[in-house]
Amino acid sequence: MFENLTDRLERSFKILKGEGKITEINVAETVKDIRKALIEADVNYKVAKSFTDDIKRKALGMNVLTAVKPGQLMVKLVHDELAALMGGKAEDIDLSGNPSVILIAGLQGSGKTTFSAKLANYLKSKKGKHPMLVAGDVYRPAAIEQLKVLGEQINVPVFTIPDSKDPVSIAKDAIKEAKKNGQDVVIIDTAGRLAIDEEMMKEVESIKKAVSPNEILFVVDSMTGQDAVNTAKEFNDRLDFNGVVLTKLDGDTRGGAALSIRAVVDKPIKFVSTGEKMETLDVFHPDRMADRILGMGDIVSLVEKAQEQYDEEQARKLHKKIVKNQFNFNDFLDQIAQIKKMGNLKDLAGMIPGVGKALKNVDIDDDAFKSIEAIIKSMTPEERENPSLMNGSRRKRIAEGSGTSIVEVNRLLKQFEDMRKLMKMVSGGGAKKFGRMMNQMPRR
Template sequence: MFESLTDKFNTTFKKLSGRGRITEANVSDAMNEVRKALLEADVNYKVVKQFCKDVKQAAMGAEVINSLKPGQLMVKIVQDELTKLMGPEDSNIFFVSPGPTVILLAGLQGSGKTTTAAKLAYRLKKEGRKPMMVAVDLQRPAAIQQLQTLGEQIEVPVHCDFDTKDAVKVSKSGVKEAKKAGCDTVILDTAGRLHVDDELMTEVSNVAKATSPHQIYLVCDAMIGQDAVNSAKEFNNRLELDGVILTKLDGDARGGAALSVKAVTGKPVKFIGLGEKIDNLEHFHPDRMASRILGMGDVITLVEKAQEQFDEKEAEKMQNKMAKGTFGLDDFLKQMAKIRKMGGLMSMLKLMPGIGNKLEGLNMDDKEFNRIEGIIHSMTPAERSEPDMLNPSRRRRIAAGSGVNVTDVAGLVKQFRQSREMMKMMASGGGGGLGAMKGMMSGDMGAMGGMGQRKVKQRSKRKRVIKRKGKKRKVR
């Protein structure tokens, strides 16, 4: 996500960090690089112009000019301005009482409205609400069936009518049905349309008039950049939007839509879609997104994802197993399943500070996890508990059962042994890293901060040793 923009920002800041002090000249040079990067990312020209003006004005303040670390302050200024550009944060949905609260989803063809409707319904259900989806897309073949299939998958009722092409009629009957069923939220999945298609734009306007939705969200494909922003502007003129949902943001290497849509339309980004799975819909946080764009990670989101899957007791139990060296392959499978639910290992690594932009070429997808699972499931319970018992004949049997080479089985066992020893060593050395892991699972940011401080101290200690060795070499 935003890889090209992140790389260009980092290159610019590295150049600036090499300067002894900030001057108007080198700020102007840096802003020229930033301007090019944003325009290449398909950010709206007017937005780019104002953004660079605001950053330059803030950078020429006395605090920055007199600072001993001007490069770091420039990063902070750009981060603050990016947050302002995409904010303020407005991820709350306005619910009415008594219900149902009606949410209308509109957007271009192929923007992912139907999938987003299901993702939103799933999220609301997890938050304790009782949603119903209404199939108002009567234009696209199999759109109704798709929504029904998704509804069955997440166990959310779907109202539909195969006998009519009247979108207004289906919408009104859907709201009535939701009231009868005791549902407190109705999600209207309307047909995709071009903003220049007057007939279909009139249809969605009529649906809005007939159902008086409490929230109208435009679903935009982030990968189409400025076209998404322009369509948002036109839809807003016809519908008076309450917010935007950006889909396919995980596949957007540029970021033009995310950086432009709020500034151009004045409407907040409410949610972002970061994958195809039903739980890949997140609240949009401008400050966290600014950190991701600048390659600084997003630890808060990582902690929130971990908290959904782990609890403190479970983390403590796992820590004790690691400390005793009794952490087995069954435990590893459980942890792997939780990581997959959090979006996968690659998704988690991208949220770690300084790591996200260094993952190019690294492949740790679901296929690799499936291969590992196949190997472990081909073992007996005793073998999973104690992999040291895996002699050559057992490895051949496991390889045949999981459809892999014997070397793959041997490699997995070797890596697992090394990992288990490292976990045990960490625990016996005071539990620094494991304490941080437990802290992340239970939401303790202080524990994670402590881990970072220890790493900094260790690096500083190594630097002092290297420096002393360097002086000795010079004396010789």
């Protein structure tokens, strides 16, 4: 995401590279280029102008320390202004009430139904809630079936009233059912249209009036750019929603919606969604997003994602196995599964400072582990437990069973053995030995 904007901003900062001090001329030139970069990223023109005017005013009003280069100062200014533009701080949703009611609104195709299920999964797994999903889109049969399928995936009940065409009654009955069954959050998926129309707006307003939701979340497809911002404004004028959800953010290399929407509707972006997996929903952190836009990565989010998959007891057992050199292919499969749960691989790599830029033109398939998994799953239980059993005939059988080649099988076995040695060395205090050995080596 944001690749185009990141590249353009980087070029803008180069204008100040090598400059000894901030001047009105070089600041004006840099700011002009930043404004062009924002407009190319489909940021609202008025927002882009106000943003760059603020940067120019602050840059010219600063006394630059001799230790801080003008280019570094501009990066810091742009970072802080980007974070402020997107809201400054993360804002969570209101979960007061029993049950708390969350109304999901947006146009058809924006990803409302998928987001509703992702939100239910998020509240269940990370907030310890017991959510209920409500199929309030009575016009599109596929929406009801989709919600049922997603509900089954995450083991969350889905409330429907077969053949009912009254979404207000469905919503009210769902809340009664939730109270009866002990569900503490009710998430109502509403109908959308291909464009805003009076009928749709009146219907959502009627549901709002009937159930008095704690939160109304407006779901918008970030790939629609400025159209997303305009749609958000119209919905907000009618519904006065509490927050915005940006979906399909991984498909948008420009990012104009994320940068414009807060300034235009004065409502926070609360969540961002990438991909179809139920785990790919994140609370929106403006400061971290500013880091990523400027190519600084997002280590905090990466660590948080890793911690979500971290099991302390399992980690202790794994450490013991590594020290005893007993780490095997079953353990390796478990580690792969945990990495895959963290989300899109390229998106994860982009959270590491400097890596996002290096991988800009590299296509990292989410199925990158597919051949590795196929090879491991073609092994017998004994071979997975004891990789030293591998001989020529076993390797040939595994290659044929996994649809790979003997070369690929040999490569994986070699990489696995090298990794196992390294893990044992680091876990067993070998890192210090390695360091001492390096220090004793002759230098030129």
